[in-house]
Amino acid sequence: MMEAAKRWRVSAGETEAWMDRAVDMAKDALENGEVPVGCLMVYNNEIVGKGRNEVNETKNATRHAEMVAIDQVLDWCHQHKKEPEEVFTHTVLYVTVEPCIMCAAALRMMKIPLVVYGCQNERFGGCGSVLNISSATLTDTGEPFQCIAGYRSEEAVEMLKTFYRQENPNAPKSKVRKKEFSK
């Protein structure tokens, strides 16, 4: 972690600019009935991947913003004939919400060194809220990554609240469901 901190420093201005874009992605998700999380992956000062939640769209509950962005970076590497490992190990992720346990594990496997995020993810967070996948040394998969939290976190929380207030039409209705099953 110390090493990562030395190698990966992002200026406040840079962070502001990228996080603004990530927040826009989250807004787009919200407008499309998806959990409002948006992210960017930045390599050499260039956006090489961006994503927002696409769970409803793809009918795949693992299509979180980070997973979408990782796929885009892989495509970018393919198009630009770059080694994914070289690119990912020099890429910073800007995301509006703390990555969940699944995404944190994926980021480790891709060896992303630094994640800048907005608000905590109390339900699923993998960078300290529920589990600490980001800094765990025990898992023998991938590399730990450094986190910088708190950029535009109030807005990120506000968007999540708006989303959950809408009462997700896709959330399972546990008891009612059972009755429907037995029909």
Added chain:
Amino acid sequence: MEPDSKRRKTAEPNGASAWEVQPVLSELESRDIRLMPVYAAPVLDKKETCRLMKEVSAIYPLSNYPHLKRIRACLSAGSPHPLEMILCLAGLNGEQAGLRSLAELFPSGEVDFCGLGKPFLAHVPACAPLTRPQYEEAASHWPVSFHENKRISQALKGCLFSPLEKDRMQGYMELAIQAAQQGARQGMEPIGATVVDPATGRVLAVGHDCREGSNPLLHAAMVCVDLVAHSHGGGAYSFEDYPACTFLPADNSTQPPPSLEDGLPYICTGYDMYLTREPCMMCAMALVHSRIQRVFYGAPSSHGALGTTHHIHSRKDLNHRYEVFRGILEDQCKRLACKESS
């Protein structure tokens, strides 16, 4: 220790290789019983027991440890006294607990020591046992109360599933193994998975690990989650290059799956997944997000998150839990893993 004899009751179908289904319980249910030191004392005069219980409990109620029985009978014939009684906790804050006299333990003078012997240190279970093996271990240290969960006990004895069910489970795992082998022939990690709707017995998707292709995150479980999405008209990846990755097209079904009516993203609700190998953290959490109902895996893996390094399926702080069983065709699944180049 659980009785071994009961496990043998489920006779294997003729010719089938022997394997056992073992439940992967939560962290609390599968851990060893932790002990903590207490001060106990012999009850020299049995007639004083009731009064001593009342007086000692009034001062040290041990209300955080309701599983502990205050008194234990000394069954050994050579024992000089019939009963022993827990007085209070000792050295909980890490300090070394030395021997104490009754007067030191009860300085208020509200306990009449008549009938009580010299205090000694005992080690007793710190938490209530949740499973029969835990209960048996706990009770070997000090008597404890136990509310047995019949289903867990049955599962631990290996008699939760009938021979017919085990037959079906074997069939689903064999599909996963075949997919793993086909994937391996294309240079992939030999890991396979099958998704089944247990309500109908239909196989919804069969897939294998594709991480050696263009995307290192396409582990077998992730592949199958996306194949199920495809079978419901969604999906994010193309598996055209992998003919062993298949799904049941939605049109084939006589009626739409219940999840289509009210929960598109939670598309694995009610489904079972069979995996040749214990999934990693990413995959285990992907299955939480996908609301899988049960996971059956063959062989454990060193960084597995369903029993080996974590118990992602049974965390109270996550919004979904699923059942996990291991050991289905374990030998065959282990042999697959041995072939891995890594």
